[in-house]
Amino acid sequence: MVCRAFKVKLDRLIKDIRKNKIFGRVITVVYTIEFQKRGLPHAHIVLFFHHDDKYPTKEDINHILSVEIPNKENDPVYYEAVGKHIMHGPCGDLKKDSPCMESGKCIRHFPKRFFDSTTVDEDGYPIYRRREDGRTINKSGIDIDNQYVMPHNRKLLLKYRAHVNVEWCNQLRSIEYLFKYMNKGHDRVTASFYKSAATDAEEDDCDEVSMYYDCRYISPCEVAW
Structure with missing residues (x-):
C-alpha cells in the first residue's frame, strides 16, 4: 500500500511538472527512487527549465x-x-x-x-x-x-x-550530489559471523580473527516496488 500510494503521487507530480507546467516549461526531468533502510521510499528529482522560464x-x-x-x-x-x-x-x-x-x-x-x-x-x-x-x-x-x-x-x-522539499539549484556541486544517486547502487550491509566466548576454542577450526560477507540489503518496500 505504501509503494502504490507513493507511485500514484510520484506519477502525478511528474505530470504536474512536465505537462501541467506548474513551474513553467521544463526541458528535462531526471529522478531516482531511494529506499532507506527504515523502509520508506523517496524520490530525488532534478528539473532543467527552458531558458525563458528559469528563476x-x-x-x-x-x-x-x-x-x-x-x-x-x-x-x-x-x-x-x-x-x-x-x-x-x-x-x-x-x-x-x-x-x-x-x-x-x-x-x-x-x-x-x-x-x-x-x-x-x-x-x-x-x-x-x-x-x-x-x-x-x-x-x-x-x-x-x-x-x-x-x-x-x-x-x-x-x-x-x-x-516535498523543493530547493533552488544553481550549483554544479548540487547537481552532482543529486545525480550520484543514479549510479550508487543498492544499500549494502556488512554482516559479521562469530562464536560466543563460551564456545570451546579447541573446536574452532577457523583461524581468522573475523569473517564477513558483503550483502545486498532490500527493504520490504523495495521488494514490493
Missing part, C-alpha cells in the same frame, strides 16, 4: 519557495500541513538528544539563521528569506519557529500532503 532572481525564489510558517488564522490548512510535513526537529539546544544530533550539532545544520530577504552567496547557494516574525509550531511539546522550516512550495505541499 534567476531572489524575487523569483520567493515566488516559488518558502521557509516560513504561514499565518495560522488566515491559512489554517497550510499551517497544519507545514507543521506535519515540513518542520525539522526540534533539535539543537531545544533537544540535544534528537537523532539528527552529532557531536552537539545538527547534521542538517538546523536551526537556521534569520534573514530578512533572500540572497545568493558568493558560491551561488541561495540563502532563503527566513524572517523572525514570532510564529511557532509545536512539535514534541516544544515550540519551534522559522529557523526549523524546510524549503517547500505551498501548492505542492497542499496537493500531495507529503514531505
